[in-house]
Amino acid sequence: MIELDRVTKAFGDKTVLAGISASFEPKSVVSLVGPSGGGKTTLLRCLNGLESFDSGTIEIVGETIRPGGEKANRATFARLRGRVGFVFQQWNLFTHRTAIGNIIEAAVHVRGESVSSATSRAKELLAKVGMEEHGAKYPHELSGGQQQRVAIARALAMKPEVLLMDEPTSALDPERVQDVTELLVSLVREGLALVIVSHEMSFVRAISDHVCVLHGGSIVERGAPKDVLGSPKDPRTRAFLGLE
Ligand SMILES: Nc1ncnc2c1ncn2[C@@H]1O[C@H](COP(=O)(O)OP(=O)(O)OP(=O)(O)O)[C@@H](O)[C@H]1O
Ligand SMILES: [Mg+2]
Numbered sequence: 001m002i003e004l005d006r007v008t009k010a011f012g013d014k015t016v017l018a019g020i021s022a023s024f025e026p027k028s029v030v031s032l033v034g035p036s037g038g039g040k041t042t043l044l045r046c047l048n049g050l051e052s053f054d055s056g057t058i059e060i061v062g063e064t065i066r067p068g069g070e071k072a073n074r075a076t077f078a079r080l081r082g083r084v085g086f087v088f089q090q091w092n093l094f095t096h097r098t099a100i101g102n103i104i105e106a107a108v109h110v111r112g113e114s115v116s117s118a119t120s121r122a123k124e125l126l127a128k129v130g131m132e133e134h135g136a137k138y139p140h141e142l143s144g145g146q147q148q149r150v151a152i153a154r155a156l157a158m159k160p161e162v163l164l165m166d167e168p169t170s171a172l173d174p175e176r177v178q179d180v181t182e183l184l185v186s187l188v189r190e191g192l193a194l195v196i197v198s199h200e201m202s203f204v205r206a207i208s209d210h211v212c213v214l215h216g217g218s219i220v221e222r223g224a225p226k227d228v229l230g231s232p233k234d235p236r237t238r239a240f241l242g243l244e
Contacts, residue, residue: 001026001193002047002162007056009042009217016042017053018217024210029184029194031204031225034214035240040197041089043214044164047195048084049077060084061161082110085160089167091151093139099126099150100135107157118157125153130179144171152180162193169203181207201241205229213237 002024009017016039024030032040045051047060052069059065061083063076070077093102103125104118113121126132129149139147148171155163168184169177177200184194184207198204204211204225211228213221213236221234228237238244 003059005057007053009053016217028209029207030210031208032197032212038214039217040214082158083161085155085163087151087155087165091147095139098136103154103157129153165196
């Protein structure tokens with residue numbers, strides 16, 4: 001479902017992705033972990049064209065993204081739109097729209113759904129994330145955790161096949177992390193694939209089928225969470241987890 005082949009990226013003379021190759025299964029949860037600056041967000045952004053890369057290829061939901069960004073991939077990005085969702089670390093909600101307004105925006109303008117059907121689906125999604133009472137509120141009237149849940153509902157409104165999430169639990173209290181974990185697991189059962197960047201190892205352990213440790217732009221270790229997080233082999237993973 002997602003296949004990276006020797007993907008490289010530099011910002012100026014700094015290499016940020018140093019030739020990443022990886023293959024992620026459909027209906028699965030892959031987590032990207034590792035120290036700050038390791039390239040996690042950059043890699044996630046490359047998967048849906050938010051960031052260009054310099055060499056290699058990325059195959060995702062049957063499409064191939066090539067180096068060169070928007071210019072080289074215009075038709076591909078148009079086909080990918082809506083099929084690969086993204087939940088940003090800073091949520092990026094529209095401040096002048098209510099929670100429901102945020103959720104229906106792309107469904108109406110990109111997918112061409114009617115306002116009434118998009119709104120009823122938005123209400124269902126808000127209920128799924130425990131936010132049914134807050135649909136009429138604007139982002140400034142919501143807490144960080146509530147805005148984060150609106151951002152998740154907004155991404156789901158596009159019915160994506162793959163959802164990319166950067167630190168999806170960073171503003172949630174522990175009880176909500178449990179709720180969001182359950183919601184995401186149920187979506188994966190329905191066929192969604194998730195790629196998650198997270199610093200929260202208990203969440204990563206609970207939700208992931210596969211964990212990749214990014215360090216200095218390379219995947220230095222990968223595997224099942226119980227192995228990678230429970231008995232890591234690479235010294236860089238061990239250092240990241242505070243084991244040595
Ligand atoms: N737009 C940019 N211009 C220049 N350098 C950048 C840019 N975006 C990221 N970088 C650099 O690329 C490297 C990887 O950044 P990235 O955001 O992918 O790391 P990360 O693993 O997500 O870190 P964190 O855990 O802190 O979020 C960092 O050294 C960062 O400073
Ligand atoms: Mg990041």
